[in-house]
Amino acid sequence: MTGELARVAVVTGGTTGIGLEIARFLLRSGxxxxxxxxxxxHVLAAEATLAEEFGSENIFARTADIANHQAITAFFGELTAIWTAPTILVCNAGISPKGINGAVPFTGIGLDEWNEVISINLTGAMLCCQAVVQGMVEGGFGRIVLVGSVAARGRPKIAGTSYVASKAALSGLARALIEPYSSHGITVNLVAPGRIITGMSGSANSPSNLAAIERIPSRRFGKPEEVAALVAFLVGESSGFINGATIDINGGEFVAP
Structure with a gap:
């Protein structure tokens, strides 16, 4: 970890759920x-929790709208001024709107829902990638991990169309970044979690989750720390030849043909 101790990592959606566990795992790794x-x-709660565990000098937490270009520019500008340009970016932020009876049927999706999901799950990732790649090029090192979903890998069982489309598009974003940036020591990979029990996924005993577990060969749900461990591996210096990959972490729910 000698070369990595001073590295700065940004985790979008890093204040709750999987993102918070990724932040915790990276802090633990130095x-x-x-x-x-x-x-x-959420920001204040995450900042307090992480600072207590790892020291306030190792945490940079701010309130910002991931879909707002000016807000993202300001966040990365302040971060770079106070610390240094980040060399690690984990695009984890995402929303998956549900109604009382689950995801809204395709014909009932309104433009407000569609635009909000795309702006947060996809456009936000693009804006963050734009904000960091030049610094990564100049430093000759970078790791970008996009967090997709098993819902975008096969036939979605629970998620709505807006969410599925946004997560599927992340794989296209990853592919588009490979050619122009790989020769600069930058890798771009996507992880596709399955059913991970967090606040977004709801109670493990909900009807949708009980049905989901029957589709998972491992016969259990995933844990946020398992996703965090995978991400931590991908952003390390020893993972430089893993590039352009989609790595499933879903207990076997999706098996590529």
Whole structure:
């Protein structure tokens, strides 16, 4: 870890759920970690928790709208001024709208829902990638990990169309970044979690989750720390030849043909 101790990692959606566990895992591995969220309460809670565990000097937490170009520019500008340009970016932020009866049927999706999901799950990732790649090029090192979903790998069982489309598009974003940036020591990979029990996925005993577990060959749900461990491996210096990969972490729910 000698070369990595001073590295700065940004985890979008890093204040709750999988993102918070990724932030915790990277801090434990010796990185300084920056997180942001639209929710001030989430930011303050995550900042307090992580600072208590790892020291406030290793945490940079701000309230920012991931879909707002100016907000993202300001966040990365302040981060770079206070610490240094990040060499690790984990694009984890995402939303998956549900109604009382689950995801809205395709014909019932309104433009407001569609635009919000695309702006957060896809456009936000693009804006963050734009904000960091030049610094990575100049430093000759970079790791970008996009967090997709098993829902975008096969036939979606629970997620709505907006979510599935946004997560599927992340794989296209990853492919588009490979050619122009790989020769500069930058890798771009995508991880596709299956059913991981977090606040977004709901109770393990909900009807949709009980049905989901029957589709998972491992016969259990995933844990946020398992996703975090995978991400931590991918952003390390020893993972430089893993590039352009989609790595499934879903207990066997999706098996490529």
């Amino acid at each position: 990185y300084r970690v920056a997180v942001f969220s639209q929710s001030r309460d």
